[in-house]
Amino acid sequence: MMDDSVHKNRLYAEDVTIGYDRRVISTGLSVAIPDGAFTVIVGANACGKSTLLRALARLLKPSAGRVVLDGKTIADYPAREVARRLGLLPQSSIAPDGITVADLVARGRYPHQSFLQQWSDADESAVIEAMAATRITELSHRAVDELSGGQRQRVWIAMVLAQQTPILLLDEPTTYLDITHQIELMELLSALNRDGKTVTAVLHDLNQACRYGTHLIAMRDGAVIAEGAPRDIVTAELVEAVFGLSCVIIDDPIAHTPLVIPRGLPAMSITS
Amino acid sequence: MSAPAQASVFGYRVSAFGGKLSGRLDLRSVAVCSVLLGIALVIGLLSLASGDYAVPLGDVLKALVGQAEPSVQMVVVEWRLPRAALASLLGAALGLSGAIFQSITRNPLGSPDIIGFEAGAYSGALLVMVALGGGTLTVAFGALLGGLLSAALVYGLAWRRGVQGFRLIIVGIGVSAMLTAFNKFMLLRAQLEVAMSAAMWDAGTLNGLGLDRLALAGMILLMLVPACLLLARPMAQLEMGDDAARVLGVAAERTRILLLVLGVALIATVTATAGPIGFVALVAPQLARRLTRSAGVAMIPAAAMGAALLSAADYLAQHAFAPTQLPVGVVTISLGGLYFAWLLVAEARRQ
Amino acid sequence: MSDIITSQQSVRVSAKRPGLAETNARRWFWLVVLVLVLLAVALASLMIGSRDIGARTALDALFAYDDSDEHAIVRALRLPRTILGVGVGVALGMAGALMQALTRNPLADPGLLGVNAGAYFAVVLGVSLFGLSGIGSYIWFALAGAIVTTIVVYVVGVVGRFSGTPVRLTLAGVAIGAVLSGVSAGITLLDPTSFDRLRQWSAGSLVGQTDAGLLVVLPFIACGLVAAFLVARPLNAIALGDDLALAVGVSVKRTRIVVIAATTLLAGAATAAAGPIGFVGLMVPHLARWIGGTDQRWIFAYTMVLGPILLLVADIAGRLVMRPAELQVGIVTAFIGAPVLIALARRRKVSGL
Numbered sequence: 001m002m003d004d005s006v007h008k009n010r011l012y013a014e015d016v017t018i019g020y021d022r023r024v025i026s027t028g029l030s031v032a033i034p035d036g037a038f039t040v041i042v043g044a045n046a047c048g049k050s051t052l053l054r055a056l057a058r059l060l061k062p063s064a065g066r067v068v069l070d071g072k073t074i075a076d077y078p079a080r081e082v083a084r085r086l087g088l089l090p091q092s093s094i095a096p097d098g099i100t101v102a103d104l105v106a107r108g109r110y111p112h113q114s115f116l117q118q119w120s121d122a123d124e125s126a127v128i129e130a131m132a133a134t135r136i137t138e139l140s141h142r143a144v145d146e147l148s149g150g151q152r153q154r155v156w157i158a159m160v161l162a163q164q165t166p167i168l169l170l171d172e173p174t175t176y177l178d179i180t181h182q183i184e185l186m187e188l189l190s191a192l193n194r195d196g197k198t199v200t201a202v203l204h205d206l207n208q209a210c211r212y213g214t215h216l217i218a219m220r221d222g223a224v225i226a227e228g229a230p231r232d233i234v235t236a237e238l239v240e241a242v243f244g245l246s247c248v249i250i251d252d253p254i255a256h257t258p259l260v261i262p263r264g265l266p267a268m269s270i271t272s
Numbered sequence: 273m274s275a276p277a278q279a280s281v282f283g284y285r286v287s288a289f290g291g292k293l294s295g296r297l298d299l300r301s302v303a304v305c306s307v308l309l310g311i312a313l314v315i316g317l318l319s320l321a322s323g324d325y326a327v328p329l330g331d332v333l334k335a336l337v338g339q340a341e342p343s344v345q346m347v348v349v350e351w352r353l354p355r356a357a358l359a360s361l362l363g364a365a366l367g368l369s370g371a372i373f374q375s376i377t378r379n380p381l382g383s384p385d386i387i388g389f390e391a392g393a394y395s396g397a398l399l400v401m402v403a404l405g406g407g408t409l410t411v412a413f414g415a416l417l418g419g420l421l422s423a424a425l426v427y428g429l430a431w432r433r434g435v436q437g438f439r440l441i442i443v444g445i446g447v448s449a450m451l452t453a454f455n456k457f458m459l460l461r462a463q464l465e466v467a468m469s470a471a472m473w474d475a476g477t478l479n480g481l482g483l484d485r486l487a488l489a490g491m492i493l494l495m496l497v498p499a500c501l502l503l504a505r506p507m508a509q510l511e512m513g514d515d516a517a518r519v520l521g522v523a524a525e526r527t528r529i530l531l532l533v534l535g536v537a538l539i540a541t542v543t544a545t546a547g548p549i550g551f552v553a554l555v556a557p558q559l560a561r562r563l564t565r566s567a568g569v570a571m572i573p574a575a576a577m578g579a580a581l582l583s584a585a586d587y588l589a590q591h592a593f594a595p596t597q598l599p600v601g602v603v604t605i606s607l608g609g610l611y612f613a614w615l616l617v618a619e620a621r622r623q
Numbered sequence: 624m625s626d627i628i629t630s631q632q633s634v635r636v637s638a639k640r641p642g643l644a645e646t647n648a649r650r651w652f653w654l655v656v657l658v659l660v661l662l663a664v665a666l667a668s669l670m671i672g673s674r675d676i677g678a679r680t681a682l683d684a685l686f687a688y689d690d691s692d693e694h695a696i697v698r699a700l701r702l703p704r705t706i707l708g709v710g711v712g713v714a715l716g717m718a719g720a721l722m723q724a725l726t727r728n729p730l731a732d733p734g735l736l737g738v739n740a741g742a743y744f745a746v747v748l749g750v751s752l753f754g755l756s757g758i759g760s761y762i763w764f765a766l767a768g769a770i771v772t773t774i775v776v777y778v779v780g781v782v783g784r785f786s787g788t789p790v791r792l793t794l795a796g797v798a799i800g801a802v803l804s805g806v807s808a809g810i811t812l813l814d815p816t817s818f819d820r821l822r823q824w825s826a827g828s829l830v831g832q833t834d835a836g837l838l839v840v841l842p843f844i845a846c847g848l849v850a851a852f853l854v855a856r857p858l859n860a861i862a863l864g865d866d867l868a869l870a871v872g873v874s875v876k877r878t879r880i881v882v883i884a885a886t887t888l889l890a891g892a893a894t895a896a897a898g899p900i901g902f903v904g905l906m907v908p909h910l911a912r913w914i915g916g917t918d919q920r921w922i923f924a925y926t927m928v929l930g931p932i933l934l935l936v937a938d939i940a941g942r943l944v945m946r947p948a949e950l951q952v953g954i955v956t957a958f959i960g961a962p963v964l965i966a967l968a969r970r971r972k973v974s975g976l
Contacts, residue, residue, distance in 0.1 A: 057519060059518060059519065079523055088515075090515035091515075092515070093516040096508070096567045097380075098568070107508070108520065110520045110522070111520055115502060115505070116293050117292070117293070118295035118296065119282070119295050120287075124282060140281050381794035381798050429969070439969070441793070442790065442964060443964075447965070449960070449964070453954040453957030453961075454954075456826040457826070457950065459822060464818075467818075467822065468818060471818070474808070475809060475812065550801065550805060605805040605806055605809065606806070608798070608805070609806065612779060612798070616778055616779060
């Protein structure tokens with residue numbers, strides 16, 4: 001059950017039942033996103049991690065229970081207010097035909113603007129900072145559809161950064177990125193976290209999760225089966241339970257966080 | 273007071289009242305819109321001056337301010353002005369409606385004339401003409417009602433926990449096909465003269481519209497257009513996908529419904545005033561986009577382009593084959609044909 | 624260690640494929656059943672009309688003709704109409720099946736994609752501007768119109784910057800079709816006699832073709848069918864994607880050309896004979912796929928039988944709904960087909976859209 005310390009956090013889910021159409025993914029799920037931590041949610045495909053993230057971001061309405069942001073049910077806020085406190089990088093977004101990088105990143109300032117105040121100094125500096133942080137400043141005048149998959153992903157991340165929210169949620173942000181850019185992004189998220197942002201990401205790569213995350217949430221079949229610091233919870237038994245993968249855990253020689261080495265699956269024979 | 277406009281990769285920044293009012297302008301868009309509106313104005317003045325009874329430009333201007341002789345006054349202000357003004361106004365409404373639909377469906381071909389609206393308006397008009405034998409005002413009302421009902425039907429059938437672009441398009445095509453079949457059925461049952469005049473109505477015409485129509489259309493558009501402009505920014509956000517828009521604070525479904533209502537109301541106004549005028553709503557936003565090199569579909573350039581296009585089309589309809597007056601819809605259909613021809617060439621060249 | 628796949632568990636290619644009929648034997652069975660249904664429907668088409676004629680009499684009219692009124696009606700009016708219905712039904716169904724297979728678009732239909740509108744437009748040009756009459760002369764116009772439209776829609780909707788999804792192809796077709804229909808309507812407005820003459824036909828109708836007319840049209844349809852069956856197997860590969868098809872050795876380009884040619888022949892001939900009739904090409908392949916599975920050869924076989932069944936049923940319905948007047952078959956197919964289209968769009972898992 002939930003202990004009171006959870007309620008001290010800005011963002012948490014309280015006893016939520018969430019799903020799509022008639023398919024229920026999670027029932028009675030309670031989980032908190034610790035303030036100031038770099039939380040990583042891991043689990044096998046279709047375990048409910050993205051569903052949870054979407055519910056936390058107010059994209060999915062729980063059929064039971066509630067998500068709480070800053071002490072109030074998140075559904076009770078005006079949408080723009082939520083957008084000022086919480087930013088989400090969704091899994092798939094569409095770049096309007098022909099839009100430039102600068103314009104797309106600028107779209108992230110929407111929650112801070114209004115019909116009369118469409119562009120202020122704060123907006124401009126936020127966008128410039130976001131582009132610098134994701135190292136896409138040289139691309140600012142280019143059309144987004146001309147960029148590579150990795151570059152495009154960085155543009156979307158810059159857009160979320162331009163929103164300048166204290167809480168950041170990212171749904172599989174390392175898709176399409178090559179290894180260098182993946183590490184760059186994880187370092188950036190770490191830096192943002194050290195600066196004070198609460199960062200939550202759904203990641204596929206367990207090792208990256210262990211190395212950069214300060215708080216891990218491991219899910220299976222819509223339920224949280226372990227949460228805590230990677231060093232504390234990542235064991236061979238956990239990996240077996242979450243992924244069904246037999247492994248050996250060693251100490252990462254660089255970061256001294258758990259490093260998962262899969263044992264491999266039993267040899268398959270395709271000839272008789 | 274105002275800070276000087278500064279240029280950057282974000283366009284020209286303008287601000288006033290110490291930042292209470294601020295925005296950014298894309299110079300190219302502003303220039304394009306001004307030119308297009310200028311073209312519409314010039315063509316309008318030209319229509320006021322030409323015709324069976326040619327009026328020198330000076331007299332036209334005098335008539336506009338009420339300083340000309342009564343006969344010139346009547347020709348310019350009572351006969352020609354409504355038509356010229358309506359060409360620009362209705363053209364702008366069509367362009368705006370097209371921009372809204374294309375943005376919502378995220379598809380450059382998602383135009384209200386294809387997605388069920390015009391077929392419905394024609395159904396309403398036919399019912400009045402064939403079954404009730406009504407006059408022009410009742411026909412207009414019938415068209416309006418028919419269009420609105422068919423739009424509601426399309427939306428209702430496309431709704432499935434929200435309306436996605438592709439479903440709106442396909443359901444729209446389906447409803448349009450059914451209504452078209454229904455219209456053909458009504459045409460076949462009518463007597464030849466009624467059928468022919470109904471078919472002519474379907475081609476759309478600005479002929480014979482007076483100041484009263486101009487006033488009515490003008491008043492309605494005066495209410496609709498500002499509402500559209502207020503929704504311009506949320507509409508742009510929606511183009512990034514529902515998730516991205518909602519995360520930024522846009523109420524996606526509600527905005528979409530509002531935009532649809534406005535888009536339908538705009539085209540309903542046009543259809544009720546002048547009959548169905550096709551292809552301006554399809555072509556204007558895309559042409560405007562090419563010229564301004566903007567991202568996505570923008571409302572004001574689309575409206576300006578629509579005004580210019582319909583003014584030009586109506587001018588051609590009136591004077592190209594003088595003294596025969598073509599229905600303006602015939603000219604705009606050719607516009608549609610040219611547009612596709614141009615698309616073909618552009619595609620072929622891209623290969 | 625845990626499971627190792629043993630020789631006993633080797634993978635076997637199942638004879639079962641998706642579709643109501645799970646084995647080839649069942650497919651043949653249903654095909655035969657449907658052929659019988661077609662014969663029954665054809666007989667009904669000979670029997671039903673403003674004056675109902677008994678089955679015995681109808682059959683006698685075919686095989687033991689005496690000059691009675693009823694026999695004359697059957698021979699002179701209903702028989703050509705029925706044969707035309709079969710021919711046009713086959714042609715439209717196959718054209719739809721071909722287009723759906725080539726473009727991997729479940730919504731492709733020669734009516735929706737403007738091909739019929741193009742053929743019709745060309746015929747209107749022929750009739751109004753060049754004073755052509757008799758199907759023998761304007762069939763060539765119809766074919767020309769069909770092929771030009773097919774290519775235009777293809778370039779704009781599949782290859783062009785608007786491509787990528789089936790919706791775009793459909794929209795391109797509808798838009799181009801709208802232009803062509805509009806211009807056709809405009810042309811007919813210029814001349815009241817042609818307006819009157821063509822308004823019957825613009826809704827799609829099986830009435831009014833002579834035996835000679837049938838003889839002109841049927842060879843084109845036959846050629847189209849032959850071409851279609853030649854590309855049935857390549858189309859199976861193309862269903863998996865152009866790249867995969869190339870990898871298996873299919874010449875995608877050649878298949879495309881053959882399909883375009885076949886569609887032109889089929890849709891052009893059908894429209895020349897009966898005016899623009901939509902939705903047959905949309906609905907029939909879906910039904911064929913539902914019964915017969917995903918092998919293109921079976922889809923074609925079923926389409927050839929289901930197409931005429933659908934069209935004749937629509938024609939008969941048109942005769943019954945407004946007795947003694949008639950409702951054109953094109954109108955009936957639109958009333959049946961449009962809801963099908965809408966239902967397709969509403970399906971939760973809309974594949975390919």
